[in-house]
Amino acid sequence: MEQLKSNKKVPFLPQDIPFNDDQRQWLGGFLAGLHTRLLVKEEHVTTTSSTTQQIKPLTIIYGSQTGNAEGVAEEVAEIAKNHGLTPQVQDMDDVELDQLCQSERLLVVTSTYGEGEMPDNAQALWDSIASDAAPRFENTYFSVLALGDTNYDDFCLAGIQWDERLEALGATRVANRVDCDVAYESLAQEWIAETLPTIAQKGSHGGHEVMPAPTPATNKKAKPKYNRDNPFEAQLIRKFTLNNPDSDKETCHYELSLLSSGETYEAGDAINLLPLNRPELVEELISLLGARKEQHEQYDGHTQTLQKIFTEDLEIRIPSKEFIAEAATRSGDQSFIAHVEEGTAALTDFLWGLDCVDILKRYAPHAFTASDFIRLAKPLAPRAYSISSSIKQHPNEVHLTVASVRYHQADRAHHGVCSTFLADLIDSKSKIKCYFAPNKHFSVPHDPSSPIIMIGPGTGIAPFRGFLEERIATKADGDNWLFFGDRTKANDFLYQQELEQMQENGTLTRLDLAFSRDQKDKIYVQDKMRAQGQALFTWLERGAYVYVCGDAFRMAKDVDKALHDIIEQHGSMSSAQAQEYIARLKKQKRYVRDVY
Numbered sequence: 001m002e003q004l005k006s007n008k009k010v011p012f013l014p015q016d017i018p019f020n021d022d023q024r025q026w027l028g029g030f031l032a033g034l035h036t037r038l039l040v041k042e043e044h045v046t047t048t049s050s051t052t053q054q055i056k057p058l059t060i061i062y063g064s065q066t067g068n069a070e071g072v073a074e075e076v077a078e079i080a081k082n083h084g085l086t087p088q089v090q091d092m093d094d095v096e097l098d099q100l101c102q103s104e105r106l107l108v109v110t111s112t113y114g115e116g117e118m119p120d121n122a123q124a125l126w127d128s129i130a131s132d133a134a135p136r137f138e139n140t141y142f143s144v145l146a147l148g149d150t151n152y153d154d155f156c157l158a159g160i161q162w163d164e165r166l167e168a169l170g171a172t173r174v175a176n177r178v179d180c181d182v183a184y185e186s187l188a189q190e191w192i193a194e195t196l197p198t199i200a201q202k203g204s205h206g207g208h209e210v211m212p213a214p215t216p217a218t219n220k221k222a223k224p225k226y227n228r229d230n231p232f233e234a235q236l237i238r239k240f241t242l243n244n245p246d247s248d249k250e251t252c253h254y255e256l257s258l259l260s261s262g263e264t265y266e267a268g269d270a271i272n273l274l275p276l277n278r279p280e281l282v283e284e285l286i287s288l289l290g291a292r293k294e295q296h297e298q299y300d301g302h303t304q305t306l307q308k309i310f311t312e313d314l315e316i317r318i319p320s321k322e323f324i325a326e327a328a329t330r331s332g333d334q335s336f337i338a339h340v341e342e343g344t345a346a347l348t349d350f351l352w353g354l355d356c357v358d359i360l361k362r363y364a365p366h367a368f369t370a371s372d373f374i375r376l377a378k379p380l381a382p383r384a385y386s387i388s389s390s391i392k393q394h395p396n397e398v399h400l401t402v403a404s405v406r407y408h409q410a411d412r413a414h415h416g417v418c419s420t421f422l423a424d425l426i427d428s429k430s431k432i433k434c435y436f437a438p439n440k441h442f443s444v445p446h447d448p449s450s451p452i453i454m455i456g457p458g459t460g461i462a463p464f465r466g467f468l469e470e471r472i473a474t475k476a477d478g479d480n481w482l483f484f485g486d487r488t489k490a491n492d493f494l495y496q497q498e499l500e501q502m503q504e505n506g507t508l509t510r511l512d513l514a515f516s517r518d519q520k521d522k523i524y525v526q527d528k529m530r531a532q533g534q535a536l537f538t539w540l541e542r543g544a545y546v547y548v549c550g551d552a553f554r555m556a557k558d559v560d561k562a563l564h565d566i567i568e569q570h571g572s573m574s575s576a577q578a579q580e581y582i583a584r585l586k587k588q589k590r591y592v593r594d595v596y
């Protein structure tokens with residue numbers, strides 16, 4: 001046997017060893033193999049210690065719309081180090097498919113947004129991996145963590161698609177995909193605890209895989225100090241309504257104090273609030289369940305009063321899918337049962353605007369006990385709001401712009417949980433539990449001279465007030481263009497004075513307004529964009545960043561369509577070329593959306 005590049009020799013088997021030929025051959029091979037492994041390992045340690053210490057590389061890619069999946073991916077990376085892994089976290093937009101397929105250990109963390117869509121930063125990579133030309137992943141061990149919201153159709157679809165596609169391309173699943181609802185933290189922890197030790201045992205330890213370039217440290221934000229289990233309590237400083245009293249809408253501005261929290265944020269980040277349920281709703285539900293508020297029940301491993309569980313812990317307004325299905329069965333109502341069987345879209349129409357109390361009253365009076373309800377309800381999830389201030393303009397403060405959800409249905413007044421918790425239940429003596437949700441890519445450009453185009457009707461204005469304040473505070477000299485819209489100019493021109501002042505003093509280079517109900521035919525922000533298509537395209541060619549905030553289901557789609565059309569028309573491009581143009585903008589983080 002040839003001697004390896006070492007002065008150490010292959011173990012020698014003496015001639016007189018008492019084994020037959022087969023045994024000698026097997027043992028010789030075994031010792032030679034062991035010897036080779038030891039040498040390779042030794043060699044690897046000496047030759048790689050100066051260049052890379054990546055003994056067991058782990059690639060973690062994330063698809064994230066609001067920053068949650070990105071946050072989880074960073075957390076996975078931290079914990080992975082304890083398992084002897086060398087993790088590399090990558091934005092899906094920065095991933096090259098031919099490099100990805102060489103990863104031996106791959107974890108995918110992705111949210112789903114809108115109606116089962118990929119997050120913006122995942123679309124291009126998904127298009128490549130979903131295509132027939134995608135490479136094989138035969139040497140890859142993987143697992144997927146999917147973030148979603150069971151209230152939406154196609155719950156966690158993006159994660160499901162990644163999971164199925166990687167398997168179809170030959171990758172080996174090391175741990176089952178976990179699909180998380182809005183309160184994703186504990187399930188995510190379980191997935192991490194199962195996946196990391198398993199994947200750490202897989203693959204070679206030599207690290208011949210091509211590692212992506214490390215993310216520059218400057219891009220990293222410090223991990224927020226507070227979280228869902230450890231929120232800080234912010235005092236309300238000020239609140240006022242932004243609409244005129246004659247408006248049929250109620251959008252409020254809130255200012256919260258961050259004093260003594262030691263916490264900070266960037267313009268464009270969001271904040272999660274932990275609301276409480278309304279006392280009258282708690283009482284009504286307890287009474288419908290034939291229970292008493294002092295009654296003790298088990299929840300989350302503790303015995304607590306119903307009052308506490310229903311006020312602080314459970315989503316008691318929006319019915320969970322499990323509660324709806326059980327209510328249909330117990331009601332015996334054939335129409336209700338048929339709609340449940342038909343699926344989410346039909347059911348959403350059938351139960352439109354109804355809350356748990358309506359469903360109990362209408363379909364299943366006396367059919368549930370309090371413990372039944374507790375078993376079927378979802379935890380009360382935090383509500384994320386885009387921050388509408390810059391901390392540079394308002395030290396120790398965070399501002400929010402929130403539309404109060406109020407409507408009448410089934411002969412009862414209905415109140416959105418968090419928006420009316422803020423509007424009705426919070427005063428200057430109250431404290432609100434909250435924690436920040438960083439959104440790294442939804443931020444003003446690093447280059448202060450870059451032009452920005454902001455499209456934000458309704459509460460979509462929120463982050464752009466923050467952006468404009470940030471641009472003023474940092475003396476950024478880039479041009480700023482805002483498209484804003486709402487129902488009527490007289491009643492719904494949110495932050496009118498501030499915006500007009502910014503227009504006068506030149507902070508706002510352009511302000512285009514679309515008041516939808518001021519004329520017979522609706523005018524929306526995308527109509528204003530089209531009307532200014534030539535100028536908009538010129539701004540894009542000058543390197544402008546485009547930001548969209550607000551309704552995901554109609555507005556963001558229509559705005560996206562308008563942008564494609566504008567690029568096609570004013571850039572003299574085919575539809576495919578315009579699509580490529582937009583894909584490039586997205587990859588460069590020059591077209592980013594915070595939509596809900």
Ligand code: NAP
Nearest residue numbers: 401402403457458459460485486487516524554555558596
């Ligand atoms: P909105 O009232 O839904 O709409 C604002 C403006 O956009 C109106 O002029 C509306 O016109 C127009 N519009 C409607 N369809 C459009 C389309 N396809 N394209 C472009 N513009 C369109 O906005 P909002 O005040 O932000 O809405 C509040 C709702 O958002 C609440 O119901 C709440 O559930 C939800 N929400 C709010 C927050 C928050 O407050 N931060 C967070 C999450 C969710 P018309 O109405 O005249 O058609």
